[in-house]
Amino acid sequence: MLSFEAAKARLETAGQSHVLQFWSELSAEESSALLEEISLLKPEELLEHCRAAVEAASRHSSADGRLDARMEPVPPEFIGSVRKSDEERLKMWGDEGLLQISQDRVAVLLLAGGQGTRLGVPYPKGMYNVGLPSGKTLYQIQAEGIQKVQELANLKHGCRCTIPWYIMTSEFTLGPTEKFFRDSEYFGLCPSNVVMFEQRMIPAVGFDGKIILEKKNKIAMAPDGNGGLYRALVDNKIIEDMERRGLEYLHVYCVDNILVKMADPVFIGFCVNKGADCGAKVLDKAYPSEPVGVVCRVDGLYQVIEYSEIQPETAELRGPGGELLFSAGNICNHFFTRGFLKEVAEKFESQLKQHVAIKKVPFVDGEGNLVKPTKPNGIKMEKFVFDVFQFSNKFVAFEVLREEEFSPLKNADGAPLDTPTTARRSLLAQHYRWALAAGGNFLDEQDKPIPPKHSMTKNKDPPAICEISPLVSYFGEGLEKLLKQKNLKSPFLLDENEAKNLVQTT
Numbered sequence: 001m002l003s004f005e006a007a008k009a010r011l012e013t014a015g016q017s018h019v020l021q022f023w024s025e026l027s028a029e030e031s032s033a034l035l036e037e038i039s040l041l042k043p044e045e046l047l048e049h050c051r052a053a054v055e056a057a058s059r060h061s062s063a064d065g066r067l068d069a070r071m072e073p074v075p076p077e078f079i080g081s082v083r084k085s086d087e088e089r090l091k092m093w094g095d096e097g098l099l100q101i102s103q104d105r106v107a108v109l110l111l112a113g114g115q116g117t118r119l120g121v122p123y124p125k126g127m128y129n130v131g132l133p134s135g136k137t138l139y140q141i142q143a144e145g146i147q148k149v150q151e152l153a154n155l156k157h158g159c160r161c162t163i164p165w166y167i168m169t170s171e172f173t174l175g176p177t178e179k180f181f182r183d184s185e186y187f188g189l190c191p192s193n194v195v196m197f198e199q200r201m202i203p204a205v206g207f208d209g210k211i212i213l214e215k216k217n218k219i220a221m222a223p224d225g226n227g228g229l230y231r232a233l234v235d236n237k238i239i240e241d242m243e244r245r246g247l248e249y250l251h252v253y254c255v256d257n258i259l260v261k262m263a264d265p266v267f268i269g270f271c272v273n274k275g276a277d278c279g280a281k282v283l284d285k286a287y288p289s290e291p292v293g294v295v296c297r298v299d300g301l302y303q304v305i306e307y308s309e310i311q312p313e314t315a316e317l318r319g320p321g322g323e324l325l326f327s328a329g330n331i332c333n334h335f336f337t338r339g340f341l342k343e344v345a346e347k348f349e350s351q352l353k354q355h356v357a358i359k360k361v362p363f364v365d366g367e368g369n370l371v372k373p374t375k376p377n378g379i380k381m382e383k384f385v386f387d388v389f390q391f392s393n394k395f396v397a398f399e400v401l402r403e404e405e406f407s408p409l410k411n412a413d414g415a416p417l418d419t420p421t422t423a424r425r426s427l428l429a430q431h432y433r434w435a436l437a438a439g440g441n442f443l444d445e446q447d448k449p450i451p452p453k454h455s456m457t458k459n460k461d462p463p464a465i466c467e468i469s470p471l472v473s474y475f476g477e478g479l480e481k482l483l484k485q486k487n488l489k490s491p492f493l494l495d496e497n498e499a500k501n502l503v504q505t506t
C-alpha cells in the first residue's frame, strides 16, 4: 500500500494536491481506500490526462464541424449487403462463417463496461429483462445465441466447437456481472470459455484541470470509453489468450442490442471472404438525427463520425435520389482479425482520439458537502472502439436489415425510442414474422384465428405474441418442420420443451 507521503508526492507532481484536502477527517478505512485509488494513478499520466482534458474541452466548443467538410460517404461498391445479395451468396458467406467457427477460430467480445445512465438502472445493462414472456435478460439471450451457433457449426461439420465469449466490464459492472453469471450457472456455457476482464477507469476533470472528488475520499472516475478495449486487451493479456486458443477472428458488439446476432456466420464469412482485417455492420439510417454514428471516409480513411459529433447540416445532406448522403449507420458490431487487434494494441493505441464529453459530475465542495451540479462541470474523456478503422489495411462494411438486427436498449420507458418496450416489440415482431413464414397459424385465448399481419407498425405489439428461444432457432432457421400448419395459441413460447412436443405431434 502506498504511504501518505508517497501519495502526496505523486499528487504534487501532477498538480492535484487537493485530492488529500480532507485527509485529516478520514477514518482508517476511508483513507486506505483513497490511497488505493491514488496508487493506480501514475503521476505523469495523470498530469497529461488533466492537461489534455482541459485542452480538448476548449477545442470541443470551437472545433465543431471541422471534420464534416472532409467527410465522404462509403462508396457503395465497398459495402456488402444482405438486402442486395441473393440467397446463394448469403449462403456462401454463412457457410464460410460456420466453417471458421467449426474450426474454433471465432470468438465474440462483448463491450459491457457502461453504466447504463440513460436507462437509469443501478446494475449492468446486460442483466436487464425487457419483459419478454420468458423473462430472459439480454445476457441470457446472448449466451443462448452462442450455444446455438456452436450447435449449428457442430451439426454441419460433425465437430464440438467452442465460441469463447470475452466480456469487457468496468469497475461498475465486473462484480455484478460475475455474480449474475455464476448464479445463472453461466447459462449452460463452460465457465472457462467466458472470460471477463476490466477496462480502465479514468478521473473526471474540472474545467480548472483539477480532478473531481465525488466523496471526501473518492475520486470521480469513469470508464475510458468502449475504445478502452485496446488497452484492456493488453492489460489483461487477452490477445495472448486468443493466440493460445487459436482464435483468428473476433466479433465485437455492444451489450444493448436485443437483436444482435452473436458470431453471425454470414458477417464473419463475408469479412473472411473479402480478406478484411476490420469490418463493421451498418444499416440505413432511419432519419437524419438518428443517434447512430455514420461510417464514412475522411481524407480517404475509414472512420465513424459519432452522432454527437456530426453537424446537423451534414447529417441532413441528401444524394441525387433524395437518399441520405451519410446513411451508413453504425450498429456497433465489428469484425477484427487477431493480427489487426495485436497491431492496434501494440502500435496505435496511444494515437486513438480522445473524445470529450462535458457532463454534470456530482462533487464535494471545499466544505465537504456533496453537490449535485445543475450545469455541466466536468470533463470526461473517452476513446471509441471504432477509431481503429483508420489503421485497417482492408476495411469492409456490411449492410444488414434493421428489423432483423438492430433494436438497442438505451433509454428508460417513457422516452420516444430505444426503450425496453421498443426492444421487446422488435424481438417479438421478429419471432412473429418467423413463425408466420414457417407456416404457423395463431389463435387467440378463445381459440379464434388471429388474422396474419405481414407489415407491422413499430409502436404496437404484433397481433400475436410469439417468443422463440435462441436454443430452438436463432436466425429463424429450422422452424418450418415445427410450425407448419400448426395452430399456435398466443402468447406462444417456443422453448426446447415445446419444440419436443411439436416434433411429437408431427
Ligand SMILES: CC(=O)N[C@H]1[C@@H](OP(=O)(O)O)O[C@H](CO)[C@@H](O)[C@@H]1O
Pocket: 226, 254, 291, 292, 293, 294, 304, 306, 307, 329, 330, 331, 332, 384, 385, 386, 408
Ligand atoms: C462509441 C460508440 O461505439 N458509439 C456507438 C454506440 O453508441 P452509444 O450511444 O455509445 O451506445 O452504439 C450506437 C448503436 O447503438 C452506435 O451508432 C454508436 O456509434
